[in-house]
Amino acid sequence: MAQRNLRIAIIGAGASGIMSLIKMRERGLTDVTIFEKAGRLGGTWRDNRYPGLSCDVPSHLYRYSFEPNPDWSRVCSPGPEILAYLERVVEKHGIAPHIRYDSEVTRAEFQDGQWLLETTQGPQGAFDAVLVAVGVLHHPVYPDIAGLECFAGPSFHTSRWADGIDLAGRRVGIIGTGSTATQITGAIVDEVSHLALFMRTPQWILPLPNPPIPEEEKARYRANPELVDDTYRRYASDFNSGFASAVVGAAPERYAEIEAACKGYLASVRDPDLRARLTPDYRVMCKRMIMSDNFYEAVQKPNAEVVREAIRQIEPQGVRTADGRLHQIDVLVLATGFDTHRFVRPMTVIGRNGRSLDEVWANANEGYLGVTVPGLPNWFMIGGPNSPIGNFSWLLTAENQFNYAMQLIDRLRSGNVREIEPKVEAVRAFNAAVKAKMPDTIWASGCDSWYVDKNGNVASWPWTYEKFEADMREPVLDDYEMV
Template identity: 35%
Template sequence: MAQRQTRDQRRYQTSVVIVGSGFAGLGMAIRLKQAGIDDFIVLEKSADLGGTWRDNTYPGCACDVPSLMYSFSFEQNPSWSRMFAEQGEISDYLQRCADKYRVREHIHYGVRFTGAEYDESANTWRVSTADGTEYVGRALVSGVGALHIPSYPELPGVETFEGEVFHSAEWNHDFDLADKRVAVIGTGASAIQFVPRIAEQVARLHLFQRTPPWIQPKPDWPIPSSWQRRFRRTPMLQRIARAALYWLLEARYVAVFNRRLGKLAERMSKRHIRETIKDPKVRAAVTPDYAIGCKRILLSSDYYPTLNRSNVDLVTSGVAGVRRRSVVTGDGAEHPVDAIIYGTGFHVTDAFAHLGIVGRDGRKLQDAWRNGMEAYLGITVSGFPNLFFLLGPNTGLGHNSVVFMIESQINYVLSCLRPICRDEVGQVDVRQSVQDSFNAEIQSKLTDAVWSAGGCRSWYLDENGINRTIWPGFTWKYWLRTRKANPADYEITAGESR
């Protein structure tokens, strides 16, 4: 296997260290293999690969991007069973990719990345892990993404609660929800998927909503076996279908900036509310008072109908605290429950705050991001040579497939890694002026965009109200900018082979 281990068995040396084995880390590993680079190690904190699609196993967990787009362009899956694949099917797809491209042998499981320090004299990153094992690499690639640290709200008295408590990303499948009284905190992307599933089992479901999301019908249906056979026989047919979907999704971005189209989308969503919810009070409660697109637009055809059930209560008075067997709302009402399930999402804008990454001259990543996280093209950070982020700052999407962005970033990173792994280049460090210019450009586009000016507060924004998450443009424009790294953007030192 392409790695070098020292005598004490506690130190590994390699060319590239990749952190994470979800779509980003796995994709990077596969592309390295395809490029003929075998000297790399993937660090995975869990006992299996898959990232988000390994961890999130809550009932109804599925993708909200069409299956044909939610896959690697180089490894199309002709056998997707639905237009929007569920968690198990996506997880199986990633497992097959790992097997086909022979990357399992490079993955070190049960290794939790805790930090890294750059050794400028040796042009290497010294990566530390929770168990004390050290990994030394010429380059470090972060593929951890942003949706991996569950966000828990601070509820007064929750420590006194005697029932069951868990987050949707850490679903307790051993706890039987049948005939239980359940409180669901949050009405975001995860909740609108699992609420319809558990509402059929529980005795009572109290759904605590702070801010209603914009929800549109989900155009989901089984993909006929006849079409799966056609895709297998004629791969080009699937590529054509994928391309058509790509441009259809890309067109959604226009509505984000075109207020006339945005109003049309709002009217369509309000019609969905009117047609599916019976109670006018509930209809009013779930109708957002902010511009569509300000928060993530959600897709569901069964969430609103679930609110018609006699055993489901929508609560909008806010959670004031928790007692031994109940949740108390702001109006003083007490809601007896046996379990609390958080559907409160993840830490996003502060997802890297806990990592001890130290670059040149002892500069900490937290210090570099003191005023908010930023990176050139969302990939490289000045003062941190040979460190590359996949799904870094301002590369998230609200309209198309993030896998497309991941592949664009992987191509860019690979153009940097090739000369590093051949010892032609010692280090590549993006110029501060280049990084500053890029971030000034995108922030100027984001300032008046719907995410910032749409009248809501979302996880797209950091504590200062600045959007550090979304890419403010078409994805094809990002692809054009990331086809290959421009040497003029970087301070580059020669490697040993020069």
């Protein structure tokens, strides 16, 4: 029987959306379109342009398995280099004509076996399947602080960095202490006249040297492509059997090593008062692990100040803290992170029988294996609920989830199946297993992090990479309703 040439929509032209389009076209699907809300590809690597931006996964692991790059400049790549890599991949595979920019999907409704999509450019017609590849780090969170709009100088979220702003000799305040604030601090402290880091919650920092990759090493990679792939496999094995297993409680020895490294780095802070203010009151890795090669060195410099007092309000000239002090600053940087639980919102999604996704997710964002959602036939997600966002390399996660989704899409292509969605009982069993296993993970050890939703559920993957890979290898078709 001849295969159906499905019409498929991909939402998002970040790293996972680009990979999905390439892979679908390789499999002979020619009617595939990416709808991208911005005017350029790249997702988080497009939106974030702040000083010091880099990936916290080694470069030779943070890449597509099918697109090795022998020319990474550092052990962990700077953001602009990753964006350039994505642009080169798009050009190489000739997929740019299939990306529609400035086309945010505002509504998706399932009718008569197809999805009707509307974007900011108007109705787009019917699609046989939708693949959501929007990522989770794209809805900036702004702090609820009185007077924020009153600040007289430049003020912006880190994902909306003011291009061209000159920080030299200026007094800069940073609100937030996550990975972004850590990277910016190390990058600008020698440039500004004064840096005030407003720290509500201190973080554990893992020292991660990030030296340049020597030219002779790059030359060896260029001359021997198999060496690049060997490095990729070695990093993947080390990362997945080490860090990824430690965070879910499956590698206590490795966890102890990471904990000791974080505490050892903290001990390098000479001033005992500053060291005390930088010491977290929760276990290592409970929040997303932060890695740096210069943060503690940066905050010990004479022009740097760590402010632990609560912020009372923002005033035209600066930040006033609860002790009554006005911290005078010229530029205010909001390193306050993202709402990682919004997923496709504010898009309106109407599934089977007119039921909205907001209704389905009224109590919690729940799906099946992070890929499918009950009541949404032919709707597939990369990075959906309980995906391993903080466990593994994101691109490794995305490729595994795409391969799983593609096997379900192949059922639609066969012509024997028109609609496919997970059975409610399978979804319930999966989410019950998640909740039962989550207490074994470090995320459930007692801290507030962006993994935790409004109802106190830890929204991540509580098992090892080996289990994830096995679950993604082949769908259990008995867990699906097929029409």
